[in-house]
Amino acid sequence: MENCIFCKIVAGEIPSPRFYEDGDMIVIKDIEPKAKLHYLCIPKTHFALLSEMDEEKAELLKRVMKKIPELANGVLGLSGGYRMIVNQGADGGQSVPHLHIHLLGGETLTGF
Ligand code: 5GP
Ligand code: ZN
Numbered sequence: 466m467e468n469c470i471f472c473k474i475v476a477g478e479i480p481s482p483r484f485y486e487d488g489d490m491i492v493i494k495d496i497e498p499k500a501k502l503h504y505l506c507i508p509k510t511h512f513a514l515l516s517e518m519d520e521e522k523a524e525l526l527k528r529v530m531k532k533i534p535e536l537a538n539g540v541l542g543l544s545g546g547y548r549m550i551v552n553q554g555a556d557g558g559q560s561v562p563h564l565h566i567h568l569l570g571g572e573t574l575t576g577f
Contacts (some may be wrong), residue, residue: 466511469562475509485536490529492536495567500548502571504541512555513562522524533568543570 466472469547473479475491485492495503508525512518518526539545547570552559 466563469511469517469563470560471505471507471561472511475507480574485540487532490532490566492541499567500569500571500574502541502543502547504568506566508564510516511563513559513564515551515564521538529566533566535569537568541568543568546570548574 470479474493474565481493483491483493488509490506490508498565502557506529508522510522510525512522512538533549537547546569548566550569551564552567554563
């Protein structure tokens with residue numbers, strides 16, 4: 466998708482170190498971390514909202530979700546636990562309209 470910053474990162478047009486990559490997604494660190502460790506799991510397929518999910522995208526997200534605990538306990542260093550956030554639309558505070566999963570941890574998170 467043209468002018469999508471996450472598509473550009475996925476394509477390698479904007480360099481960003483990858484902590485994990487497979488056919489479905491990349492995992493990078495958030496440029497403005499909200500916790501000691503703050504990763505973004507970015508599916509390689511462009512779509513903005515869960516409401517756009519068809520069967521293919523549902524399967525993609527299923528594989529991504531199944532992979533996250535394994536990564537958290539391994540390369541991402543989140544074995545103590547983590548918070549998973551998916552912001553949706555304007556009221557959800559979504560600033561990049563390419564669906565992504567925030568993983569926050571590396572410390573004990575307080576508040577909501
Ligand atoms: P959203 O607000 O859409 O849920 O999350 C977008 C996130 O992407 C924000 O936390 C923001 O800091 C992060 N972000 C925006 N641009 C870049 C970038 O170029 N590189 C990285 N690593 N993170 C970015
Ligand atoms: Zn995109």
